[in-house]
Amino acid sequence: MSPDVLVIGGGNAALCAALMAAEAGASVLMLEAAPRAWRGGNSAHTRNLRCMHDAPQDVLVEAYPEEEFWQDLLKVTGGLTDERLARLTIRASATCRDWMRRHGVHFQPPLSGALHVARTNAFFMGGGKALVNAYYRSAEKLGVRVRYEAPVDRLEIEDGRFVAAHVGGERIEAGACVLAAGGFESNREWLREAWGENGRGEWPADNFIIRGTRFNRGVLLRHLLADHGAERIGDPTQAHMVAIDARAPLYDGGICTRIDCVSLGVVVNRQAQRFYDEGEDFWPKRYAIWGRLVAQQSGQIAYSVIDAKAIGRFMPPVFPGTRAETLPGLALALGLDVEAFMQTLLAYNAACRPGHFDHTRLDDCRTEGLSPPKTHWARPIDTPPFHAYAVRPGITFTYLGLRTDETAAVRFGGQPSENLFVAGEMMAGNVLGKGYTAGVGMSIGTAFGRIAGHNAARAAQRQGARHAHA
Template sequence: MIDVLVVGGGNAALCAALMAREAGASVLLLEASPKAWRGGNSQHTRNLRCMHDAPQDVLVEAYPEEEYWQDLLKVTGGLTDEHLARLVIRASSNCRDWMRRHGVRFQPPLSGALHVARTNAFFMGGGKALVNAYFRSAERLGVQIRYDTPVASVELDGDRFVAVRTEAGERIEAKSCVLASGGFESNREWLREAWGQNERGEWPADNFLIRGTRFNQGVLLKYMIAAGADSIGDPSQGHMVAIDARAPLYDGGICTRIDCVSLGVVVNREAQRFYDEGEDFWPKRYAIWGRLVAQQPGQIAWSVIDQKAVGRFMPPVFPGTQANTLDELARNIGLDEATFVRTVQDYNAACRVGRFDHTALDDCHTEGIAPAKTHWARPIDTAPFYAYPVRPGITFTYLGLKVDETAAVRFGGRASPNLFVAGEMMAGNVLGKGYTAGVGMSIGTAFGRIAGTQAARAAAKNHSKKSPETALAAAH
C-alpha cells in the first residue's frame, strides 16, 4: 500500500508530495489533467509574496510580518484567521531555499512590476517553469505520478481516510492522503448556484471567464462537504480580476489582465463610472475589479485611458480600441456618445492635478464628483484615446475545508488522523474575501508543505493489516 496519496497537480499538491517523499514516505500523485496541461492554476502564476526583515537576493528593503499582516487584513476586511494567516506569512520567509533545492529559480521583477519588488519574489519563467521544476524533482525522488486521473470520491471510515475512487471506477488505497485539487471556479453550474440571479434577471456567472485551468470542477470539495467535513467561506467570494472580455474561456492567464485601470477611468454599459479607480496601489486592488464588474449590467465594462498613460502599465495581449475623439471612441465600443462624453468631461473637470507619480500614493485626485478618484487622477484629454473591454475573470474560489495549523480535514471540529488539505481547497481560511498579489502561492506553499509532512507522519503511524498482494494492487 502506498504511504501518501496526493490528489492534485498544482503548487500545493507538489509541495505536499515533495515534503512527504523527503520524509521517507512512498508517494503517489494523481493529476486530473493530461500531462500537457498539468499544474492547475499554478502554471499561470508569477510570484510569491514574501515576508523578509532585510534585503534578500531578489527582494529589496524589508517587508516585515506586521506590514504583511496589515496588508492582508485590509484586503480581506478582517475575514481571515489571524493565527493561520500569520503562519503563512512566517512560512513565506523561509521557503525559498527549499524551493531552489527543487529547481525553482527567481529573478528580479520586470519593469512593469517594480512596485512589488519589495514584497514579491518572481519565478524565472513564471508558474509553468515552477511546476515543471517540481514535477522533475518529484520524478527524480521517486514520486509516482499519474495523469488523466480525476478522482470522483473519497472513502472514509468515520473521520479516517481509507481510499479514493477515480472517475474510471478504480479504487486506490493509501495510509494517508492530501487533497489539493483546487476550487470550483471551472464549474459553471456551481458558480450560477453561488451567484444566483440579480435584480436585472441576469445570471452573472454566465459571463465569467476562467483565468486558469478547466479541470478545477470542485468535485472533491463538494464531496467532502456533503460527507460532513467542516467548511469555511462564502461560495460567491473568490480571486476575481477584471480581464479582457476577448480572453478565452479558460487558461487566459496573466496576459489577459487589464492593468491600466488606475491610470484612467472605468465605465459600465451605461457609460457611467462606478468605483474609485485610484483607491490604492494596483497590486492591492486589482483583485477587487472582477467582482465590481460582475455587479454591473451585463457584467461588462471598459477601462479608458489616453495617450499619457501609454507605456506606464504592462500591456495586455489584445490591443485596445483606439480613436482620436471621445465621441468616436464611444461609437467604436457601442456606448451612448453623449453620456460617455459627459462622464469623461465631468471627471476631467473634477481632476485636481498635483505631482503625478504612479509609483506613490500621489496628490492627483478629484473633487466634487462621485465616485471620487483618490490618486493618479489626470484629465483624459490627449488623443489618441483607448478603451479595453473587461469582464470578470475568476481565478479561484474561497469556499473550502476548514483547517488548523496541521492542515487536517475536520469533521465536527475533530481533526482527521490521516486526511489533509492544502491550496485552493482551504485558502478560504486565510482569504475570506479580497486578494493581494502573490498570497495564493504563499498559502499553497505553506500548507502544501505542512500537509505533506503531516501525511508522512500519519502514514508512519498507520500500520496496515492488508496483505502485500492487496496493498500492491491498491497502489497500482
C-alpha cells in the first residue's frame, strides 16, 4: 500500500519530518540508504543544538537572544544567508526542545572543555547516536515504516509534483515526499569536479577525509538539479570543513577526530609558514573554516603547534600528537625545514604583546606588526614540552543544495512544489552560504524537518481529498 508521505533519508531532518507527518495523521514510509547499524547519517556524530533563549532554561545558562544568534550567523556566513529562513531557524530553535523530549531526547549540561557553549547550545545526553535511536523508537511507536539499504536513485516528477521514487527496479508512489538524504560529501568524484586542480598539479579533494557517513553521495541532489531543473542554492566548494587529525579514518571518524587547540598556538603549512589568524574569534565560531583553509595549502596538510601553557585548556585529542623538548626538535619530527620553522616561530614570539590572557573571552593578547596577525590569545610559544598535531581537511557536509522557502517546498522555475519538500543538508545552503557556528546544522535540520513533515502530511491529505471527490 502506498504511504501518504515518503521520507527519503534517515538522519535528524528525515526523522523530524517522519515524526511530524505521523503526528499529523499521515501514514509514513522512510527509505534509509544505509544498513540499520549505520542509520542516522551525520546526525549520529552530532552533540548539540544551538538554541535561542531569552532567559536561563534547564541546561542553558544566561540568555542567547534572537538578535545575537542572528549576528553570530551573519558574521560566520559573511552575509551569505537568507535572513528570512535564518530567522525562522533561530526562532524554531527556541521552541523545539519540549517536542524533542516528547520523542525521547534527553539533554545534559555541557561537559567541561566543551567549547564554552553552555549559553548557546543544548547537549544531547548520549550524543547524536542516542538522539537518532530515540527518534527511531518514537517513529516505530507512531507506525512509521522504515526500510534500510534502500537507496533512491531517481524520482518521477510531473509539472513540479512528486509522483514516485525508484529504488532500483521498485517504484514507490506517495501523496507527498520529503527529501532529507544529505549532501554529496562522500562522493569523491563530485568533490574533485567541484574543487578542480589547484594550479600546483594537485587535486585537493583527493586528500579530504569524510568525517561522517559514506552514504551521502548526492545522487538525488544531482538528479533533481540536472534532470528536473530544481532551483539550486550554494557553492559546491563550500562546506562544513574542519581541520581534523591527519590520522583519522576515511569515513565516520566523527567529532573525536577534531583538533581543538588551534586558537591556543600557531598553525603552519608544509613550508612552515603561518597562513591565517588563529585567534580571530572563539573556536565554536571558527572551527569549521579551518578545513577549507588547510585545503588551500600545499599537500592539504598543516600543523597545529602549541607549548605546555596550552595543555588543559582544550578538549584533548584522542591520540597524542608529536612531542619534543625543543622547537628545532619539533620541526625535525614533523619533517619541516628547521630554519623556516624557527624563523616563523621566532617572528611570532617577538610579535606577541603582553596582555591579560583569558581564553574564555576575546582577550587583549595579540601580535603587532605580523602578517597574518593573531588577534587574541597570542602568547609566545616558549615553554617545553612542545606539541604539534598534523591536520587535514575533514568534510562534514556540503552546502550546495535545493533552494526553498518558509514552507520547505522544493522550487521549480520560480514556483514551489505542492507536494515535494526538502530538509537538512540538502537545503542547509539557504542558511549557510559559507562558514559555520557550532550546533546550527542541527537547528536547521530540526526546524525544516518539522516544517517539511507537517506540510507533506497536509499535501498528502489534500491529494487524498481530491481523489475522494474525483
